[in-house]
Amino acid sequence: VDLLVRILEKAEGDEELCRACFDLLTEYIEVGKLITDISSKSKIYMAKYLTCFKEYFERNVHAEELVSVMIHNNLPVVLLLEFKEKTFIDDIVNLFLKTKSKKLLKIFENLCVCCDRVMPGIQKHLMECLLQRGQDVFHQLTSESMQSESDEMLQFLTKFCSAGNSATLEARGLVDCETLLNFLQNDTAPFQFKAHCLGLLSAMLVETEECDVLEE
Numbered sequence: 519v520d521l522l523v524r525i526l527e528k529a530e531g532d533e534e535l536c537r538a539c540f541d542l543l544t545e546y547i548e549v550g551k552l553i554t555d556i557s558s559k560s561k562i563y564m565a566k567y568l569t570c571f572k573e574y575f576e577r578n579v580h581a582e583e584l585v586s587v588m589i590h591n592n593l594p595v596v597l598l599l600e601f602k603e604k605t606f607i608d609d610i611v612n613l614f615l616k617t618k619s620k621k622l623l624k625i626f627e628n629l630c631v632c633c634d635r636v637m638p639g640i641q642k643h644l645m646e647c648l649l650q651r652g653q654d655v656f657h658q659l660t661s662e663s664m665q666s667e668s669d670e671m672l673q674f675l676t677k678f679c680s681a682g683n684s685a686t687l688e689a690r691g692l693v694d695c696e697t698l699l700n701f702l703q704n705d706t707a708p709f710q711f712k713a714h715c716l717g718l719l720s721a722m723l724v725e726t727e728e729c730d731v732l733e734e
Contacts, residue, residue, distance in 0.1 A: 519543065519560070523567055526574070536579040540571075544584045561588045565595040568606060575613060575622075582621040589628040596632040600639045607640065611647045615655055623674040630678050641678065657694040664701045672714045680721035693722060 522539045529535045547560055565588065574581035589596060599606055607629065614622045629640050648656065656671075663671040675693055698715050701707055 540580040540584045561592045586624040620670040627674045660694040676718045676721045
């Protein structure tokens with residue numbers, strides 16, 4: 519791991535070399551899943567390089583994919599980010615609002631729910647950042663998701679909204695319900711994608727009696 523990071527630092531922007539390093543690091547974690555202890559220890563050790571890896575986002579070298587895999591079901595690292603390294607989360611939010619990159623949604627998704635455990639502190643922090651500055655971005659991406667039948671946005675919002683805490687209610691401000699309902703009325707839309715839309719609408723009603731979204 520240390521050797522690959524040193525190679526990255528000396529790659530001087532060579533995309534092919536950087537991509538090869540990130541792909542190997544990701545594969546190292548994926549293969550390690552066959553041996554749980556190795557995978558967990560590898561992800562925890564790599565966490566010290568999260569800030570370094572973040573610098574390679576939006577350079578098409580698969581850095582986002584590596585960080586997403588590192589955070590997935592990695593409770594020690596997620597807790598570290600929640601209580602001590604929120605600037606890392608803030609940086610990703612700022613980058614998302616600037617680039618609208620759907621690759622970052624998977625990172626948000628893995629931060630919000632880890633090991634089947636809802637992370638309310640992170641959810642609340644994300645809501646404060648995204649609702650204040652990114653509502654229009656989410657509405658735009660939801661609309662684009664409907665048109666392209668791409669479900670990254672739906673998956674993130676579904677996991678976020680299904681938590682059933684205070685942030686869940688606030689998350690409704692990020693969901694363009696009119697676009698979802700219009701899509702459901704499209705007779706030619708794929709059934710599987712319609713199912714994802716219905717899943718999101720169902721998640722929005724978890725532990726709440728406010729059902730006006732479905733009255734239309």
